[in-house]
Amino acid sequence: MSIEKGKICNLQLLFLITGFVQSSVLLIDFTVVITEHQTWMVILAGLAIAIPFILSYVALAKRFHGMNLIQINDAVFGRFLGKVISVYYIFFLMMTLSFNILDVGELYATFLMPDTPFIILLIFFTATCAYAVYKGLEVLARVSHLFVVVGVIVIVSTFLLLIDQMDFSNFLPLFELPFIRIFHGIHIMLSIPFGETIAFLMIMGYINKTEHMVKNTLIGLFIGTASLLIAAVRNTAVLGNTEAIWTSPSFQSTRLIDIGTVLTRMDFLIGIAQTILIFFKCSILFYALVVAVSQLFGLKSYLPLVLPLAGIEVIIAATVFQSPVDHAAITQDAGIIYSVPLMFVIPPLSLLIAKIRALPKAERGKGV
Amino acid sequence: MTKKINILTSKLVICFLMLFILLGCSGGREINDLEIVIGMGVDKDENSENILLTAQVVKEGEMEKSSGSGGGEGDGKAFWNVFGTGKSVFEAVRQITHKTGNRLFVSHNHVVICGKDLALEGLQKYIDFFLRAHEMRPTTIILIAEDRALDVMNAKPETEKLPAMNITKLVKTYGFTSHFYKVNMKDFASCLMCGTRAPIAPLVGISQDKDNKDIYVSGMAVFNNDKMVGRLTEDETRGLLWVLGKVESGVLLISSPNKQGKVAFEILEAKSKVIPEVKDGKIVMHVKIKGKSSLSEQTTAEDLATIEAFEKMQKAQTEAIRQEIMAAFDKSKELNADIFGFGEMIRKKHINKWKSLKDKWDEIYPTIELNTDIEVKIQKTDLLKKPVSPGKEEK
Numbered sequence: 001m002s003i004e005k006g007k008i009c010n011l012q013l014l015f016l017i018t019g020f021v022q023s024s025v026l027l028i029d030f031t032v033v034i035t036e037h038q039t040w041m042v043i044l045a046g047l048a049i050a051i052p053f054i055l056s057y058v059a060l061a062k063r064f065h066g067m068n069l070i071q072i073n074d075a076v077f078g079r080f081l082g083k084v085i086s087v088y089y090i091f092f093l094m095m096t097l098s099f100n101i102l103d104v105g106e107l108y109a110t111f112l113m114p115d116t117p118f119i120i121l122l123i124f125f126t127a128t129c130a131y132a133v134y135k136g137l138e139v140l141a142r143v144s145h146l147f148v149v150v151g152v153i154v155i156v157s158t159f160l161l162l163i164d165q166m167d168f169s170n171f172l173p174l175f176e177l178p179f180i181r182i183f184h185g186i187h188i189m190l191s192i193p194f195g196e197t198i199a200f201l202m203i204m205g206y207i208n209k210t211e212h213m214v215k216n217t218l219i220g221l222f223i224g225t226a227s228l229l230i231a232a233v234r235n236t237a238v239l240g241n242t243e244a245i246w247t248s249p250s251f252q253s254t255r256l257i258d259i260g261t262v263l264t265r266m267d268f269l270i271g272i273a274q275t276i277l278i279f280f281k282c283s284i285l286f287y288a289l290v291v292a293v294s295q296l297f298g299l300k301s302y303l304p305l306v307l308p309l310a311g312i313e314v315i316i317a318a319t320v321f322q323s324p325v326d327h328a329a330i331t332q333d334a335g336i337i338y339s340v341p342l343m344f345v346i347p348p349l350s351l352l353i354a355k356i357r358a359l360p361k362a363e364r365g366k367g368v
Numbered sequence: 369m370t371k372k373i374n375i376l377t378s379k380l381v382i383c384f385l386m387l388f389i390l391l392g393c394s395g396g397r398e399i400n401d402l403e404i405v406i407g408m409g410v411d412k413d414e415n416s417e418n419i420l421l422t423a424q425v426v427k428e429g430e431m432e433k434s435s436g437s438g439g440g441e442g443d444g445k446a447f448w449n450v451f452g453t454g455k456s457v458f459e460a461v462r463q464i465t466h467k468t469g470n471r472l473f474v475s476h477n478h479v480v481i482c483g484k485d486l487a488l489e490g491l492q493k494y495i496d497f498f499l500r501a502h503e504m505r506p507t508t509i510i511l512i513a514e515d516r517a518l519d520v521m522n523a524k525p526e527t528e529k530l531p532a533m534n535i536t537k538l539v540k541t542y543g544f545t546s547h548f549y550k551v552n553m554k555d556f557a558s559c560l561m562c563g564t565r566a567p568i569a570p571l572v573g574i575s576q577d578k579d580n581k582d583i584y585v586s587g588m589a590v591f592n593n594d595k596m597v598g599r600l601t602e603d604e605t606r607g608l609l610w611v612l613g614k615v616e617s618g619v620l621l622i623s624s625p626n627k628q629g630k631v632a633f634e635i636l637e638a639k640s641k642v643i644p645e646v647k648d649g650k651i652v653m654h655v656k657i658k659g660k661s662s663l664s665e666q667t668t669a670e671d672l673a674t675i676e677a678f679e680k681m682q683k684a685q686t687e688a689i690r691q692e693i694m695a696a697f698d699k700s701k702e703l704n705a706d707i708f709g710f711g712e713m714i715r716k717k718h719i720n721k722w723k724s725l726k727d728k729w730d731e732i733y734p735t736i737e738l739n740t741d742i743e744v745k746i747q748k749t750d751l752l753k754k755p756v757s758p759g760k761e762e763k
Contacts, residue, residue: 241561242557255507258507
């Protein structure tokens with residue numbers, strides 16, 4: 001019954017989660033506009049609040065081992081309501097994926113290849129993701145640690161190269177902004193890097209052993225968050241009060257690198273790391289989406305859906321927003337609202353219902 | 369078998385097609401088509417209200433020529449100053465394409481020089497382009513011309529081939545005297561955005577002696593918000609840099625202990641710490657400076673390498689530094705421009721008290737008191753232990 005034949009091991013889960021969280025390193029820019037120099041604490045607060053919810057995802061995956069999110073929904077909420085919720089999840093995965101593809105497109109269109117037509121960038125990027133998904137989860141999992149290492153190297157090296165330009169008094173005063181803005185920031189942080197790990201419920205079912213899942217998930221989260229934190233601290237310390245005006249603070253801060261007038265123009269590092277990391281995140285989201293859709297329709301294999309869905313994603317990404325301004329406004333305000341139930345209500349609720357109905361035992365025979 | 373061959377051919381066809389698709393030609397720009405800009409000047413057009421933009425374009429051919437076979441090539445200028453006018457900077461930049469036939473390639477732009485008339489009028493509306501354009505770097509240095517920027521861009525330096533590179537070099541080596549300071553676009557924008565802190569930028573002028581025009585940096589322009597309101601002399605600038613902890617090196621001149629000559633010290637190191645204190649509406653800034661210096665020159669015959677002389681000279685140095693700081697502080701009060709960023713420091717340390725001070729900062733700033741605590745240590749006397757004194761004159 002299971003669509004994915006491959007299995008992944010625990011360590012690979014760790015790297016998958018690290019890479020997934022890490023890849024949001026440019027997406028913290030959405031928060032920077034709102035929380036300015038207090039972004040670092042927003043990241044930490046986001047992590048602290050997210051941990052119980054992410055643990056509930058892990059608990060769900062453990063309880064329904066070998067099943068993915070769509071199957072869990074069916075099992076917990078029954079055939080009809082389960083399907084409705086699954087469609088909601090699929091919508092969420094679809095939009096999240098297209099937004100991430102759009103992020104890459106905007107990154108390239110603004111900084112790296114301003115003359116290339118936008119749609120071409122989207123098509124090539126999505127095609128690469130589609131290829132990765134075509135190869136299956138195991139392949140992606142096997143190379144995950146490479147992506148994580150590249151990400152960590154870039155983030156740490158840009159931090160070190162900028163140390164002489166950092167002014168740590170930029171973090172003062174510690175508490176300046178009104179609480180509502182911090183709350184808004186925490187909400188974005190909670191949804192974008194952390195809440196989106198809900199996609200892992202499509203993957204966690206294929207882990208060969210469930211013993212160290214909690215530990216590995218947490219370590220993965222911590223490493224990923226550490227990367228976000230280093231990037232946020234770097235941006236604030238280097239850019240100070242101008243942090244909020246740039247289209248991409250990370251790019252601007254690495255552009256300031258100037259070691260002996262030789263080591264300059266290091267923004268390509270961010271370009272490389274960000275392409276690799278977002279590719280990784282998009283592949284995971286794409287995989288989750290494709291498997292979810294084929295599970296919903298009861299297909300035996302997800303392969304026939306890869307190309308059509310890739311096309312749909314490109315079209316959504318190309319048409320959904322008029323401009324990056326639109327994109328930022330929707331992500332900051334609306335995007336985080338519609339995804340709240342999916343991330344923070346349904347998974348704990350499913351867990352509760354499963355506990356009350358003692359579900360996995362009753363359903364297991366049926367599932368396999 | 370045929371199926372395998374079919375797959376192979378289709379793969380080959382795809383690879384062949386990729387040759388055309390993946391070259392990235394759509395954004396390609398060949399090096400000999402690029403108009404590499406290394407410096408830009410912004411002025412007000414004399415005849416109209418427009419902006420006069422000067423872009424200094426490198427002539428690659430000339431660069432090679434003069435490096436190989438000495439001089440003697442007539443007007444072998446390695447740069448081309450091209451002008452454009454427009455109602456905004458970007459319009460002027462595009463206007464230039466009428467003369468160059470190409471877009472300017474500003475990725476290697478090192479300096480932006482603003483004419484004085486623009487600085488007096490306010491820079492806010494002009495610097496946006498230099499931060500926003502995607503090829504521009506936030507490390508671009510900003511300078512204010514004493515008169516017109518285009519004259520500065522035209523003055524051909526003696527050793528460097530390109531005026532803009534020469535100016536960059538001048539500004540980047542501010543550390544030898546600490547008489548001015550390097551300000552890049554990001555720093556300038558940061559001060560401007562701060563609201564209370566007054567931006568500063570080095571002033572660049574032309575000194576005319578005989579038939580030789582030389583570019584020199586002469587102190588700093590002080591802005592209030594975005595309008596230039598005055599200037600700091602060289603000593604005042606160093607006074608400012610002492611407080612900010614940006615003094616790298618420089619010559620500190622004091623009179624010798626017996627008042628018969630001068631002693632020059634080289635500053636080796638300077639650190640500063642500023643602690644703001646707000647007490648019932650009264651603001652005192654405590655500035656602590658720790659420095660090290662070396663005895664580099666003396667014009668008297670007296671033996672200064674003694675413990676007593678060292679103590680006296682350390683005191684004299686402390687006083688000299690204090691005077692520089694006070695000169696800068698008095699000037700900033702006179703201009704009512706918070707060049708030190710004291711307002712920022714109070715905001716960072718005492719956010720609650722800052723809220724009530726913020727709105728009337730202009731009125732409060734002249735009432736601030738400065739409390740200095742300076743400590744200078746003489747570390748070495750370089751190659752001489754005793755001065756070169758006319759022998760046995762006293763015996």
